[in-house]
Amino acid sequence: MVCHCNTLESKKPRARDLGIPFDGVPGKYNAITDVDGIQVGFSTIIEGDSIRTGVTAIFPRRTNSDRSQSPCFANWFSLNGNGEITGIHRLAESGLLTCPILITNTLSVGICRDSLIRWFLQKNQNCPVDALIDVCLPIVAETWDGYLNDYHVFSVKEEHVFEALNNAEKSNGFIREGNIGGGTGMICFGFKGGTGTSSRKVDDLNYTVGVLVQANFGRKKQLIIAGVPVGKEMLEMGMNISAVPDEDAGSLIVILATDAPLLPHQLKRLATRVSLGLGKLGSISGDSSGDIFLAFSTATISNVPMMKTAEFLPNDQMNPLFAATIQCVEEAIVNAMIAAETMVGYNGAQTNNHVEGCHHRLNNDLNNVVHPHFYIFIHVIQNDYAYNLAISSCHLATGILPPRKKLFVNRNARLHNLEERFKHQTLILNEYLEKVMRLI
Incomplete structure (x- = not known):
């Protein structure tokens, strides 16, 4: 079966729909397409x-x-360079992005590069040489999908590149996530990963920031969501059932767009802040991971003969854009994992054990609205904060510091026991929640 998919509105819940408390206000689609055009x-x-x-x-x-394509100011940043983006040296030299961007698997970079040029030439039979310059060194990025995809076959062909480009031309603002496009065979933090997107409205400046990620990196024990060490907690509960090597291998490609008027050196500053979004999720950007980020601005560059002019924000006005970038990256990667579905791939059962078991656990523990451990950890943190606040208030008033409450002592085992009793219907929901809150 060959499944060719365009951007259609997804009915799946996304991370924010499930109550995960991300900072910032997203745009209409919570996607890179919230940046107009x-x-x-x-x-x-x-x-x-x-x-x-x-x-x-x-x-x-x-x-x-x-x-x-009318040119956009652009720049890039490599957090760890074990990866590839073609055409990036010309982009850095000129400060301009002049053609579409493609993202695929590692061994399909060449066919994508050649096919993009051929697609452009077929659309422009009488293309002058000066127009060809803008597409002859196209931007093609990659991540490695060799655990789920048989890389011996070289499955991506010219027709697939043409289809992705043609689908983009007729797309609307909704973007499907997870097992789609270049992200189809990707794994992230030991779970099924892939394509994800998010956006933020920067109300202070009346601009928008949006990102699209192809997430294929990280180890399970590193995963942190909204400050909660989800991966570590799951491993402590005995959920290390991965049959894929537990190593920080893969890559992360992040494409960042904004309508804020920024010059190339400012866009590099924005691209570097993507790294902080990874850090919030627990990533260390491992040695064999190609974590490469490209940022561009869609603000208009005037096209006056012999002279081009552009407005730009002062550097000291960029902090809200930095914050929006970090927030978008964090949410887009979690969106990719939430949207991705169990996938059996290359070498069958070996990969299936890894993806199916762990991804279902991700859904059960993060997405279940009744009693996910994720929300229990959130409550623990909130309760601890309230307790610390009470301690601080008491100390300021009396000068006496009360003993700290012992949190997390045998917590995992006791929470797991309560969950099992609830699953086996020896506890009703109200009893279960009451006991959980007492334990917290």
Whole structure:
């Protein structure tokens, strides 16, 4: 089976819908497409029991009648360079992004690069040389999907690249996430990962920041969500059932867009802040991970003969954009994991054990609205904060510091016991919640 997917409105709940407390206010779609003019398309390839890959296409601006792109100021940052983005040296030299962006798997970078150029030439039969310059060194990024996808086959073909580009041209603002496009075969923090997106409205400046990620990095024990050490807690509960090597291998590609008027050096500053979003999730950007980020601005560059002018924000006005970037990256990666579904791939049962067991546990423990451990940990943290506040108030008033409450002592085992009793219906819901809150 070959599944070719365009950007359609998803009915799946996203991380924010499940009550995970992210900072900031998202745009209409909570997606990179909240930055006006951006279009995203996919081609997803699922064949037999071993092909799990695809292509993601991003248009920085709506295409002109000749499929050309008005240039955008752009720059990039490599947190750890064990990866590839083609055309990046020209982008850094010129400070301009002049063509669509493609994201795929590691071994399909070449075919995507060549096919993007061929797609442009087919749309422009009488293309002048000066127009070709803008697309002859296209931007193609990659992450490794070799655990779920049979990389010996080289499944991505020209037709898939064309399909992703054509789908982007006719896309709307909704973006599907998870097992789609270039993210189809990706794994993140030991769970099924893939494509994710998020946006923030920067009300102080009346601008928008949006990101799209292809998430394929991290170890389970590192995962932190909204400050909660979810991965470590799950391992302590005996959920280390991965059959895929537990190593910080893979990569992360982040494409960041904003309509704020920024110059290339300012966009590099924005791209570096992506790293802090990874840090909030617990990533250390391991040695074999290619964590590479590209940022661009869709603000208009005037096109006056012999002279181009551009407005830009002062550097001291960029802090709200920094905060929005960090928030978007954190949420987009979690969105990718929440949207991704169990996938059996290359080498069958070995990969299935890893993805199916762990991903279902992710859904059960994070997404279940009745009694997920995730929300229990949130309550623990909130209760601890309230207790610390009470201690501080008492100390300020009396000068006496009361003994600290002992938190987390045998907590996991006791919470697990309560959960098992609830599952086996020896506790009703109200009793279960009351005992949990007493334990907390």
